[in-house]
Amino acid sequence: MSLGDGKNVLVFVEVVDGSPVNNAMEALGLGRELAQAKGEEVCAVLIGPDLDAAAEACAKGGADKVFTIAQDAWQLEVYASILGQLIEKYAPALVLTASNQNGRDLQAILANQFDTVCVSDIVGARIEDGTLILTTPLYGGGVWNDVKVASHPKFATVRAGTGKKVPPEEATSGEIIKEDVAPAADAVSTKVADVVKEVAETVNLEEAEVVIVGGRGMGSKENFQKVHDLAELLGGVVGGTRPVVEDEWVPHPQQVGQSGKIIAPKFYIGCGVSGATQHLTGILGSDFILAINKDEEAPIFDVADCGIVGDVNEILPLLMEEFKKAKQA
Ligand SMILES: Cc1cc2nc3c(=O)[nH]c(=O)nc-3n(C[C@H](O)[C@H](O)[C@H](O)COP(=O)(O)OP(=O)(O)OC[C@H]3O[C@@H](n4cnc5c(N)ncnc54)[C@H](O)[C@@H]3O)c2cc1C
Structure with a gap:
């Protein structure tokens, strides 16, 4: 499935033990800069249990809208299915996640679902003449490479330290919206029996x-x-x-x-x-x-x-x- 041009930036903000992951909040800051450069909005998507405090942090941390979806703790297929449905519904121009294990896994599934590519581990992003340019490291970081993606929507994982979190003195007041989305019945082929942390x-x-x-x-x-x-x-x-x-x-x-x-x-x-x-x-x-x-x-x-x-x-x-x-x- 492919979407049209789209509008706005959607950032998946992973929540661990009730708190948003730092790298994802940085991605939200970057998403905000890019959205503002085009006069658009940045929306955060939070999936999981105990989202209230994290949603509040995103509303203050740059998101114009914060979509929350109550779910059990992380399960890749479930989260990918829900995020995919939100992407269909809101047709964003760009989807960002943190460049951590879960962010990378999600983006790989979603880029495939929407018949496009995922630009992994970006170290910068800017709008030039209305076009999104994503910068990635090559040769172990020896060379910076600018990428333009033709297909829609665009997917990128953001390396830690790339985006700037919105500082408390510039706190925003985004709207928190509860979404009622369940994973598609055929999307989940695994069952989590237990979670054991190494x-x-x-x-x-x-x-x-x-x-x-x-x-x-x-x-x-x-x-x-x-x-x-x-x-x-x-x-x-x-x-x-x-x-x-x-x-x-x-x-x-x-x-x-x-x-x-x-x-x-x-x-x-x-x-x-x-x-x-x-x-x-x-x-x-x-x-x-x-x-x-x-x-x-x-x-x-x-x-x-x-x-x-x-x-x-x-x-x-x-x-x-x-x-x-x-x-x-
Ligand atoms: C595909 C690929 C992926 C890789 N991924 C990673 C990765 O994710 N992370 C990673 O780290 N590496 C990775 N590597 C390996 C990488 O190339 C290096 O081999 C590795 O980083 C070197 O580790 P090192 O600095 O501990 O060891 P060395 O290169 O052996 O360096 C040891 C250093 O210690 C110094 N030293 C020795 N004794 C002392 C002393 N008594 N006091 C002070 N200094 C001393 C030496 O002067 C030397 O500079 C990868 C390689 C490949 C090919």
Whole structure:
């Protein structure tokens, strides 16, 4: 099924434990900018249980309209079927989701349903002469690529750190509308028997403000404890590069980079991380990057705001002492 040109921007805002996902609120901010550039509206779609607080946050966070659909917790086929029906009903020009696992899965199904494409992991979007231009990273983030999509509606997942959340002082007052939509009877072929969270999945790297990543330069799983200690001191979350995940120093959900999580914290510390493009592509949305590496030529220093050249196992205890002093001051 394909739709005509369409109008307005629809943003799926995922809600976890009653709160909207940060990356989705950023996508809402981006959707608002694009809609305003065309004199159109941005609408948020929330599906799930306990939506009241999240709907309120979206109404204040830039959405002109907030559609809420009461449902059980996440089930891909159910959510895709409901979102698909809303897309048919409102015929938006553009559909945005966060560039996380659920956002990517949804978009793949919906783009197929509407016989169009999904532009994954955009790092920018703008309207030029009335045309939507979506920017995606190529070659692990080494090249920015501008994409124009001819078919309708347009689908894109938004990388963390790309959109700006609407700040509280610019709070909007969008309208909250309850929609009564059920998944199509033939859409759901699976039944959720139980939901079991892996411990590592409770570590939310994509939402964290402080992320400490350890790389192979930490030397051993025992030394890697220093990364955990620093994260605990700073109230941050631990991530790993692919080699340390392969060596099982940290579980896979904590891998940062092209084939792991794309993060956009306020503060990133890379400990013994070389800065391969596949890793850098996952951290470039960070506000401030501190790198510790014994090799002054390590590529991570090219993107770091601050670099320390030295043995990470000697530097980390000293750094922790300084952070402790700063916290006590
Ligand atoms: C398709 C594909 C997808 C990939 N996806 C990812 C991904 O998602 N995430 C990811 O991280 N990688 C990914 N990789 C792997 C990536 O190419 C790199 O191999 C990886 O990021 C390197 O990890 P590292 O920095 O921990 O290790 P290394 O590259 O081995 O670097 C270790 C660094 O530690 C430094 N060092 C060593 N000892 C010390 C010490 N005592 N003190 C201080 N510094 C020290 C060294 O100077 C070196 O710079 C992917 C690769 C491919 C091909």
